[in-house]
Amino acid sequence: MQIFRHPAADDDTGIAALAPRGTEKLARARGDLRMGLPVLVTDGTRSALVALVEPLSDARLAALSSLGPVELALTDHRAVALGAHPAPGTGSVMRLPLARVGTAAAIRTMAGGMATLAPVTPVPPAAAEPGSDLHAAAVGLAKAEELLPAAVVVPLGAARAEAARLGLLTIAAGDILAALGTSASHGRVSAAPLPTDSSETGRVHVFRAEGGGREHSAVEVGQPDFSQPVLVRLHSACFTGDVLGSRKCDCGPQLRAAMTTMGDSAGGVLLYLNQEGRGIGLANKMRAYNLQDAGLDTVDANQWLGFDDDQRDFRIGAQMLHALGISRVRLMTNNPAKIARLTEHGIDVVERVPLQVGRSALNAHYLATKAARSGHLLP
Numbered sequence: 001m002q003i004f005r006h007p008a009a010d011d012d013t014g015i016a017a018l019a020p021r022g023t024e025k026l027a028r029a030r031g032d033l034r035m036g037l038p039v040l041v042t043d044g045t046r047s048a049l050v051a052l053v054e055p056l057s058d059a060r061l062a063a064l065s066s067l068g069p070v071e072l073a074l075t076d077h078r079a080v081a082l083g084a085h086p087a088p089g090t091g092s093v094m095r096l097p098l099a100r101v102g103t104a105a106a107i108r109t110m111a112g113g114m115a116t117l118a119p120v121t122p123v124p125p126a127a128a129e130p131g132s133d134l135h136a137a138a139v140g141l142a143k144a145e146e147l148l149p150a151a152v153v154v155p156l157g158a159a160r161a162e163a164a165r166l167g168l169l170t171i172a173a174g175d176i177l178a179a180l181g182t183s184a185s186h187g188r189v190s191a192a193p194l195p196t197d198s199s200e201t202g203r204v205h206v207f208r209a210e211g212g213g214r215e216h217s218a219v220e221v222g223q224p225d226f227s228q229p230v231l232v233r234l235h236s237a238c239f240t241g242d243v244l245g246s247r248k249c250d251c252g253p254q255l256r257a258a259m260t261t262m263g264d265s266a267g268g269v270l271l272y273l274n275q276e277g278r279g280i281g282l283a284n285k286m287r288a289y290n291l292q293d294a295g296l297d298t299v300d301a302n303q304w305l306g307f308d309d310d311q312r313d314f315r316i317g318a319q320m321l322h323a324l325g326i327s328r329v330r331l332m333t334n335n336p337a338k339i340a341r342l343t344e345h346g347i348d349v350v351e352r353v354p355l356q357v358g359r360s361a362l363n364a365h366y367l368a369t370k371a372a373r374s375g376h377l378l379p
């Protein structure tokens with residue numbers, strides 16, 4: 001198989017081909033922010049230094065606050081949890097000016113990092129105001145890195161020239177928001193045969209996002225006929241359920257039941273999407289589990305941390321199916337959102353195949369919440 005190259009790589013010619021493109025600029029900004037480095041974000045005439053709350057150090061926080069007033073960019077879900085915004089939240093981004101900056105640890109606690117329901121430093125009611133594109137870009141990047149969805153934002157006036165001399169990356173908020181809003185293109189980079197417990201003939205195909213993003217895989221079980229509707233399972237990673245056999249969810253039994261059914265029938269394709277914790281990442285999922293142990297349900301726990309209840313992008317699954325040459329599927333799922341997203345992106349879902357396995361006393365509340373609040377179908 002030829003190594004996949006993203007078509008956009010050929011857009012520029014001559015020396016211009018060396019310059020970073022939109023998704024590459026975004027990947028650089030994400031890398032710097034994940035390390036704890038601030039990035040200079042511009043929006044028309046405005047600019048601000050942005051640093052993510054989770055990797056923030058006290059030294060960098062002190063340096064940032066010496067350049068201007070510090071604001072916390074966060075979602076309205078988190079602002080509701082702090083008492084700084086009336087419920088309910090819709091997922092929009094807010095700005096919360098910090099009268100007293102304090103320590104990086106205190107800001108992490110405000111952003112939900114301690115994952116307890118204990119009250120944090122009181123914030124005046126309605127202190128959070130709608131954020132600008134600068135704030136939306138900052139929170140969007142934090143979510144993309146699966147970190148706490150919060151950032152410190154320091155609007156710059158005269159200090160802009162000083163900040164520019166520090167060698168920090170500069171990026172336009174509009175470029176960030178445009179790149180975050182588009183699903184990165186995913187190309188197949190390798191494939192190899194893999195016999196499994198479900199079928200001795202099988203094949204794993206690995207896909208990689210443009211701009212160095214996460215890898216996802218498609219597992220062919222048996223030898224499905226791609227000219228007919230293919231039995232497909234669109235499965236989001238669950239380390240605790242798939243690997244450890246957690247009893248808190250139904251993921252592990254669903255994964256194994258899907259592969260067994262494919263192996264016992266005419267074959268199928270399991271799309272294993274690297275979207276741990278409905279897209280919030282493993283670290284945040286463990287934070288959400290602590291909150292669930294303290295009494296919140298799975299939806300409220302996500303929102304308490306500032307996330308939407310489901311952060312996944314199922315367009316990736318549609319891209320992978322197109323790349324494999326599959327256009328008609330029998331989809332194994334209880335989640336209507338998966339059917340809707342695949343259909344919107346050109347996949348004909350000719351049948352939904354229910355996948356209700358692995359129910360137990362320990363996950364009954366979790367499954368009932370998904371049915372009541374997230375539209376999942378029950379038997």
Ligand SMILES: Nc1nc2c(ncn2[C@@H]2O[C@H](COP(=O)(O)OP(=O)(O)OP(=O)(O)O)[C@@H](O)[C@H]2O)c(=O)[nH]1
Nearest residue numbers: 234235236237238249275276277278298333334335
């Ligand atoms: N944030 C969060 N994620 C969870 C929790 N429990 C399980 N998950 C994640 O939820 C996702 C479940 O994925 P799937 O089983 O593919 O999807 P689904 O939406 O349940 O839909 P179907 O199983 O297809 O009906 C995985 O990414 C899990 O890691 C939880 O309590 N909180």
Ligand SMILES: [Zn+2]
Nearest residue numbers: 238241249251
């Ligand atoms: Zn799970």
